[in-house]
Amino acid sequence: MVMVRTPLTPEExxxxxxxxxxxxxxxxxxxxxDVAASAGLSAETLRKIETGRAPTPAFFTVAALARALGLSMDDIAGRCVLIGV
Structure with a gap:
């Protein structure tokens, strides 16, 4: 069985x-x-997220980064939600 990922929308x-x-x-x-190690991720994973090459990281990845950076999930959601979508 071949799984095909749905293309991301412009909003994503x-x-x-x-x-x-x-x-x-x-x-x-x-x-x-330093941040990647604190979050238990590779620097390459963090690089991909920061540059938008991995625009939909897993929830637990975002949660680990939030913890490592002293952000709340509410902070992240509030800053990343698109108004009017």
Whole structure:
């Protein structure tokens, strides 16, 4: 059985870009490797999320990054939701 991923909508791409920007801002002067290690992720995974190449990361990945960066899930949802969608 072959599973085909549904293409992402423009809104999903935009939300991913907003998430990436939020994470970069929250990371501040900390290195990508430091934050990724604190969240239990690879630096490459964090890089993909921050640059929008992985616009729909798993919930637990976002939760781990929120914890590592001192963000609440409400902060993330509030900043990444698209108004009028």
């Amino acid at each position: 791409h935009e939300r991913g870009e907003r998430l990436g920007q939020l994470l970069r801002e929250a990371r501040g002067s900390r290195t990508m490797a």
